[in-house]
Amino acid sequence: MQVAPYPINEAARLEFLRSLDILDTPPAERFDRFTRVLAELVQVPIALVSLVDADTQWFKSRVGMDACETSRDIAFCAHALHADGALIIEDASTDIRFHDNPLVVGAPFVRFYVGIPLRSSDGYVVGTLCAIDTRPRSIKPSTLSAMKDLARAVERELFHGSMAGQARTVFEDERRARSLSETRFATVFEETPTGKALVDLSGRLEVVNRKFCEITGYSAEELICRTFQEITHPDDLEADLALVADLIAGRRKNYALEKRYVRKDGTLVWVDLHVAILRDAAGAPLHLIAAILDITPRKHSEALIQNYQHELERRVTERTLDLVQSQRTLQSIADNIPMLIAQVDSELRYVFNNARYQEIFNVDPLSLRGKSIQTVLTPPVFDELLPYFNRALAGNRSTRDDIRYDELDGRIWRATYIPDVRDGAVVGFFVMSQDVTEQKRKEKSLTDRALLDHLTGLPNRAALMEKLTDAVDSAQRGLTDFSVYFLDLDGFKRVNDDYGHDLGDELLCQVSERLRQKVRQQDTVCRLAGDEFVVIASGAKAQDTCERIASAMCASLMQPFHMRGHTIRIGTSVGVAVCPAYASITPEHLLASADAAMYQAKRGGRNCYRFAPAVQMQDGHA
Known part of the structure; x- marks a missing residue:
């Protein structure tokens, strides 16, 4: 078995990884959805978001894997840190690096592995998005391309906190740069890997760098003759102008916005825009400084994920309707799910309740059918939840996660209200309510430890x-x-x-x-x-x-x-x-x-x- 060498920037890489404050944190749905999509996309039993620390490989999200971490010495992902685009192993049992690896000769008996490095804009690889199978196989180029798109979306979730401060960093950089020579300012401005623009208070582009020209498709001379309003998509302009007005008025120091530019050739490009304002010593506004990052690939990936989620929800809805038609099957399944499940009609009367209502409200679920929700809920709780009922009846799914059905009981519930749509009309909604007391306690404990x-x-x-x-x-x-x-x-x-x-x-x-x-x-x-x-x-x-x-x-x-x-x-x-x-x-x-x-x-x-x-x-x- 070969142990992967350390990257040449290992110390800086580890410092950056730990600055993300994500190691050993609880599971998060924003990462779990990526591993679920990946497992379905590549058709593998195991999908992971893996972070490689000094001695440990730690899984921020996992599908099909019981362990939450492994030793770095045996980690396939430690080898993937050195890959440019992807590390692909079609049969680990015949690969000299891994044929005697404990993860190959023992559970989970890895054979096929593909890992996409998760790389920051500064070049630090903190881990991988990887797919694992227990049988030898290959991966189609189109599937690998989609997997890379997913990895870029995971990077966005990982590094968004550091990117959110980029506009403030640009502001401080430009403030210091005023005391330097014009030559040094131009060098820093031009060589940065993100688009940069200096904009006057009316919106006219005064100075732009090469990257900004690449993003918009215009030359620097063409851009300087324009305002940012002219190249912004009309549907995104109102929000942008309102934030600029807040900057100039001093109601905020900077802002971040996702919006679309209309390129010279008429195509659209999505950007992550961070804007700060420069003021003189007396506090009067001088210029706007903008940092622009092309996020079009991420937007495409998000659309892919959203479409996939919609398809999954559509299938779940169809299956749920089938189960409703078969009352015995629904009752058997619902009674064994550890949450409150109910179906409510458009008049707020119960159509169905699972057995958990007996445990929580001490009432026979069968006796509730045809009766109003107010039969179970106290008046204060009913008034508190009525807006969510109305929202579901209007066709909008909603969630409330701090419900106390009984103040003396002490438990906290998260309820989701899903519209029941048949033949294009909303005829009621489904209620799925889960006990989240322990989760809330852990969240409070984490906050207390931090403060x-x-x-x-x-x-x-x-x-x-x-x-x-x-x-x-x-x-x-x-x-x-x-x-x-x-x-x-x-x-x-x-x-x-x-x-x-x-x-x-x-x-x-x-x-x-x-x-x-x-x-x-x-x-x-x-x-x-x-x-x-x-x-x-x-x-x-x-x-x-x-x-x-x-x-x-x-x-x-x-x-x-x-x-x-x-x-x-x-x-x-x-x-x-x-x-x-x-x-x-x-x-x-x-x-x-x-x-x-x-x-x-x-x-x-x-x-x-x-x-x-x-x-x-x-x-x-x-």
């Missing part, structure tokens, strides 16, 4: 910046005022040095608890990092009030801490920054001001507090 400090349980830096941003936004609109307290413990390093980090961590937990006890319920205590804490006190801006709060925190933390037979004494230096209503300041500057005031307290003798300079008010407010 809570693992040691103290306090909100962490990310949560602090969210709360501080909301507070500053409310203050700027004159809705509230508040104060910020930046605390740094005095003598904490000595505790770590004398007693060890375990006791130091325990001390941080006790400090956190004392701070919680000293603030009101509506106030927020956060652990910023190390021995730094931040408190946000809403509605507190008077100096005597802020002094009482800061003094109380200092006094509380001066009291001895008794831990493991030791008496620990520390203090705290506090920086106070007040944010009044109609303040003109950013969250970052406010936090920095409190930080600077804290260092003044350090220099002033420690275990005391100092105030930051007063925050400037917006024009027109005193």
Whole structure:
């Protein structure tokens, strides 16, 4: 067995892969639909979206494979990292690289393999979209081409987050470029692999690069005589102009939009457009800078997937109608599916219910036939779901995923309402309701882990910046005022040095608890990092009030801490920054001001507090 060599850019590749924050994440329908389509397209029992980490091959989506990961040493996909277009193995048992591979000689007994590398715009191959069969075979060129289209669509899902920031990156690049020579600017502008354009505020194209000319089919001289309005498809122009108006008015800093250009030869090209605005030092708008990526192949792939999904839904609908005609078969199947299933007519009366209604609502399903939905649902739940019923009766499929049929039960349900269309008319709808309590719990757990400090349980830096941003936004609109307290413990390093980090961590937990006890319920205590804490006190801006709060925190933390037979004494230096209503300041500057005031307290003798300079008010407010 041959082990695949590492790519020459392995370190950078791994850093990029981990920056996507997708490894070891739960299954996602947006990836699962690709593996389902791939399995059907290539007619194979196994289809995977595989990501290759340092030592592990991890499956973000899988069809026909129980394992969620394998060792990289035996991974076929590790070899596919080096393929330009595709790695195709028609019979692994005769291939010198794989004939004795554990995945060939043992389960799942791989024989046929084809893997399409998933490559970012920067050239990093993070994994593959691959199809596997247990018998030797080949793949038709047309099928391989369609598989590559699917891989491009998977890349879009993987790398969309990084592309979403491209317009902001372009903005920052162009801002720095103003201080460089025109020659260097032209070189960067021309050599970038995406289309670029500098546009004046009326929409006239001032500067375009070679890639943008390639996308639109015009020469640079022809484009500079035009506006972006002239080459934009008429159906997409209104949305584009509205977003440009928001940019110029300062209601947004950038925007992203998928739209169509009309090429010189009259054909259409789909693009992913990212636009930012350049302003002068006084904030006046100067130009628009646009980054353009040709996404026509992805759009074609999406159309293929959508058509396939419509075909699948059509077949499911036909099969469902057949099952409805055979009541016994439907009842047997529906009763054994772990979800609520019902058929409702146009008058909101039950036509069919499965056995799960007995378990959930304690009512005989047969007794519900011909009765109104209101027989089962409480009035608040019925009023909440009535718009979804009406939408289904209007011929539109819809889903609601936070339903509580019984507040005392505690379970959360996701219900889908599918129109029942016969001979072109909607005669009712089908209800499919699934218990998603565990899924919601896991989602909340993931959110909590992202926003809570693992040691103290306090909100962490990310949560602090969210709360501080909301507070500053409310203050700027004159809705509230508040104060910020930046605390740094005095003598904490000595505790770590004398007693060890375990006791130091325990001390941080006790400090956190004392701070919680000293603030009101509506106030927020956060652990910023190390021995730094931040408190946000809403509605507190008077100096005597802020002094009482800061003094109380200092006094509380001066009291001895008794831990493991030791008496620990520390203090705290506090920086106070007040944010009044109609303040003109950013969250970052406010936090920095409190930080600077804290260092003044350090220099002033420690275990005391100092105030930051007063925050400037917006024009027109005193």
